[in-house]
Amino acid sequence: MRWIVTLLTCCLPIPALAHPHVFIDTGLELIVDETGHLTHVRVTWAYDEFYSLLVLEDMKLDQDADGVLTESEEQFLSGFDAQWVEGYNGDLIVWSGDTQVALSGPQDASATSEGGRIVTSHLRAVEGGAVPASDLRAKAFDETFYIAYEVTRPVTVSGPVSCDITRIEPDIDGQLAQMQAFLLTLDADYDLEENDIPLVGENFATEIFVACPST
Template sequence: MRWLATFLTCCLPFPALAHPHVFIDTGLEFVVDEAGKLTHVQVTWAYDEFYSLLVLEDMRLDQDGDGVLTASEEQLLSGFDAQWVEGYNGDLVIRMGDNLVPLSGPLEPQATTEDARIVTTHLRAVEGAPVPASALSIKAFDESFYTAYEMSRPVTVSGPVVCQIERTDPDIDAELAQMQAFLRTLDADYDLEENDIPLVGEKFATEIRLSCPAT
């Protein structure tokens, strides 16, 4: 996914177009109950090396530069990315048909490092009653595409029932072609900041479909 930033910044005629600044390898663990209903989602974010370095330096952690945090440093780092503004969806969208599944804010945040990269986890609860996980669509994306999420870490299900996970990766070439075609329709003086900047994040998102038998 990181090559996409180079394409968007160097190869398109409109530098104001949103492009990734942060890259996150993402993993999901769906927690279901005995009735095959979704109750929680555990989210894992592994930040790119450069962003990790910036955060660690800003927080004055890993002063010896070995990429390994002490227990006290991990405690200080935990929750640094869990201070969400009101209305932020955590860049995670779960749909049941045409309806959005409401999720809580981040719970039980934890953080560590792996190979000098910050890796964090947080838990999100389904608000209200658990929802049937018979046909759920899940995507992790920032619609502005400031952050690029790649579903490269494990996607699993925990619970007493056996569920099916299907993955559909985006057609990168087709989406880039559509973006190029759109940009070619614009005048060179077109101001993307003052007009509608294309929200392309979802177009480059992997879709996970979860199906659990109802009991």
């Protein structure tokens, strides 16, 4: 989704350009029990190189700049992105059928680096008891598009049952055309900081479908 930077840079008024953009390659592991019910979701985030550099410099890690963290540095970094404010959904929505699945906050957080990029992982439990995984859907997105998520890392199902995984990619060209048409309607002095920012993040999200047999 790096293409969004070009679009925003070309089309948005100056105040909006002050906002940084973070890009995250995302992976999901859906954990299913022997009855075909979803119990947990493990989320992997791989941050873009520039944001990773900013975090490492701010936390005074990887001082030799070799892109590799020591074990103690990994422990220090773990959980830096798992301090969530109340009500934050972790930029992940999961549905079982038509019902949105309630997920816990991040647990079992870990962090490492790959080629200078920070890669973190956290586990989220299904709250209120496991839910059927016979008709699951999942989307990773930030509705404001401050953060751009791209599901480029593995999406897997772990458990004793065999499940089917399919994915539907967003209509990027169509969504870009709609966004560009909207941006062109704005006045040159339109201030997005004082007005409602269009919530377009979901429009650019990959939709994951999982079907597991229930017993």
